[in-house]
Structures are given as C-alpha cells and as structure tokens.
Amino acid sequence: MKRLITRGLMFGNLIEVSSPQLVARYNRALRMLIGRETALSDFHIDLSGYSPEIGDEFGDHFYLNPNGANRQFILLTTAQKEAPLLNIRFSTSRSILTRFIEANEAQLFALTARDVVAGELQGSVYAVDSPAKLLDLRRVTVEADTIGGHVADAGKLAGLIERFRREPDGWRDEALIAGMIQLARRTGDVTRVPIHLPAMSFEQPDFWTSLFGGLYVFQGQKFPAVISRGGVTGLGQMPVGQVMDFTHRNHIADWLERNGLVEPIVQARGTNGGAILRQKMDFILLDAADSLGIDVGDARRTELRKVAYKLGPALPDEFLGLAAMLRWVEEAGPWPQISSEHPAYFYTLRGRPGPDRDLVNMLLSELSPMDVRQLFITHKERFYEDYRGWSEKKREYVADFLAREYQVDKEGAREALFGPEPKMDELARPDMREGPKPTRELRDIVGPWGAMRPGQGRAQGERR
Structure with missing residues (x-):
C-alpha cells in the first residue's frame, strides 16, 4: 500500500x-x-x-x-x-x-x-446483529457538543435569560442571577453571540454497508430490494420485496431498469462514450495480460493493442462486447446485441442522474471490477481489497495511471464519467416511499440495448 x-x-x-x-x-x-x-x-x-x-x-x-x-x-x-x-x-x-x-x-x-x-x-438501532436490522436504519440523527458542554450550557443559559425576562421579580431572584453568571462564564454572552448546534436528521433509505459481506439496501425505490455481494442464503428473512446477489445478473439488470436507475454510457448526454469505452477496454486487456503473465511493457495503448493481437480468440468476452459497442459508436458496425447475461453488460452502463447516482455507480463498479478507475472512484474499500491481490506490475500501472489521469483533476474526471454532481436539493429526500417516477423513453421500455439507433429500420438488440 x-x-x-x-x-x-x-x-x-x-x-x-x-x-x-x-x-x-x-x-x-x-x-x-x-x-x-x-x-x-x-x-x-x-x-x-x-x-x-x-x-x-x-x-x-x-x-x-x-x-x-x-x-x-x-x-x-x-x-x-x-x-x-x-x-x-x-x-x-x-x-x-x-x-x-x-x-x-x-x-x-x-x-x-x-x-x-x-x-x-x-441510527434507530444500537447494534446490527442481523441483516434484517439494516432495514430499520432509515434515518440518521447527528448530535454534537463540546467536551465542556458549551452547547448544552448555552441552551440552559438561554432558558434562564428567558425566565429572567418573563418573571416580574426575576431581578430579585439571586439564585437565578447567580446561575446565569456562572453559565455565562463558560459560554460568553449568548444574547450577542448565540451558541446553537441543533440535532440534524438525514434520511438514508438507500445505502451500501460493509456489514455481512457487503450489502446494498434500496428501500427508497418503487421496487425495494437488497443486493448482496455474497450469497443470499445466509441473510435469513429480509423484510423487502426482492433479495439478490451478484450471481443474479438478469434480476439485477431488470431491477435497475424498472427503477430507472441506469443509462447506457454511449447514449448519456454530454459524454464521450468512445473514450470511456476505450479506457475500459485497456483495463480489461491489462487484467487479461496480467493473469496470463504477458508482458505489457509500459502499458501504453500501442503495447496493449499488441496484447490483443496475441490473445486473439482468447480475448475476454468483456473486451469483445465493448469493442462491438465502440464500433457502433464510431458508425462502423451494427447495433451490438448485449444482453444482461453478457459479461460486458454492466460495463456499458452508468448511474442515471438523481440522488442514488453515486450508490448505483458503486454497485456497477462491483459488477464490472476490471474497470479499476471506476472502482477506485466509487468504491475505495473494494479497490483496496482487490489491489492486495494484484501483481506488482499491475499495482504499479494502476497507481501510476490514477495519479496521472485522475488525481490531477478529480472533479473533471468524475463529471466526464458520471455527469454533473447532484445538487443539494436533489440529495434531500424527505419521503421516497413511493419511489422515483423517471420518464420512460423507448429504449427504457425495451431495455438499454434493445432500442433502435437513428436511421435503423428495426431494433437489433436483445430483450431480457
């Protein structure tokens, strides 16, 4: 490290x-x-x-x-x-x-x-001793004070001041005046410089937790669900409509689509889909070469292209799927048929703009772990875990790439990959029990890769 x-x-x-x-x-x-x-x-x-x-x-x-x-x-x-x-x-x-x-x-x-x-x-529970307890953590309240209790003392002093002003004989109450003086020595003049640090509550219907092997809890959606990195058998009874794990690719893809949480990278507004696909392909080639012990030199794109030639028919399906998508982007190939069963499917998506965009991108990064840039940006805990198992050459390349391409402009890189950051009013959701109601375009109805591209006579993508 x-x-x-x-x-x-x-x-x-x-x-x-x-x-x-x-x-x-x-x-x-x-x-x-x-x-x-x-x-x-x-x-x-x-x-x-x-x-x-x-x-x-x-x-x-x-x-x-x-x-x-x-x-x-x-x-x-x-x-x-x-x-x-x-x-x-x-x-x-x-x-x-x-x-x-x-x-x-x-x-x-x-x-x-x-x-x-x-x-x-x-939270609303004191200990999470079972996965089902996670669904009780819908709200988090933040309370704070100085170790000396300045906020609490200021509240007491404000109350005594109000009492002093309200009671006709307050100026004769020596005990009241002495208490005010004693508190004021610690808090200062709260009438001129008020000290107020109220408890604040935040809704968290949707979140990821590292507990129980890693779980994604989505209770604020139209169709609530829990998605587990590990198997679902050890979770026990979960009071939610749908429970899935990462082996349930079709179910996860269908659930993301029904809730309107994802969009295809190549059709996202203001995004250079071709550049993003090429970088993902480079990461996939690097992983394939590293696992097979193939030297990639300085891992420049020209060197990685040589790796692709060496692998030939052994190229990973993830790479081939993204290559087909890149050909379509560059108007050099037909609309690719990439269903949710295809290994490249989750590499082609990003979180749709909204309050859960970052959480969805975090989930997608675990479903497409060879994209190390997205994994690092959205899920550092998983990135550090995977990093420990990489070879020294891959560690060096990835660390150098992130320092060179991401660290110099973090905000720009995030916006290029995922779109503008959500505004504060978009993050505040007092009640999402009814779930979001996104606009459904034709491609949403038939699936991200089931729509026609402009000029085509009929849809060529697969439906799930």
Missing part, C-alpha cells in the same frame, strides 16, 4: 494533529467517548476524527465505531470536512457528516476555537 500512499491515493488529505494543545483536546474527547487516551504526540485524522496511527496503537481500527451502526466523531477543526472518511461501514456516512459540518460551519468554527467537538451518527 506504500505505493498508493506516496501517490496520495490512500490516506490523502488527512488532517495533521501535532500541537500539544490539539493532542490534549483529542485525548479529552477519547476519554469521554471510549475511556482511553493515545500516547502519540502527533498523528493524522480523517473527516470523523479517526486516526490510522491511533488505530494501530490501540489494535482497533474501529475504536470510534465499535458497534458498526452508530459512528462517533471528533472535530478539532472544520477543515476536516475536506478530509476523506476511512473505514466506512455505511456509504451515507461521509455525505451526512459533510452536510452537518457545512450547515453549522460558523458555529463549529467558533466552538472548535475553544474546545473539541464530539458527537455521534445515531
């Missing part, structure tokens, strides 16, 4: 904690949250305040998330909102924490100037 770290592809943008004052504040928070302290004099923290170095010291990298369902966090600075979130158990955790910080940034900036802020992402 050192190769990834040195290129900023792992543990990048962590916040350094090295001043004695900040270390002392962090230890105060640790004592309150878990009853332990670190002996380290400097370390780095992520968005939630988790430190890989302290995780090594404690022998527990989930020291801020012991039960897996209610992640605790420590804020030393609002700059943590730009840091990554490590050891993710739920895909929604990063966006929830980031939105909480941004919504309360002025208050948090003032509070962290005097003390450390600690809190928790509270």
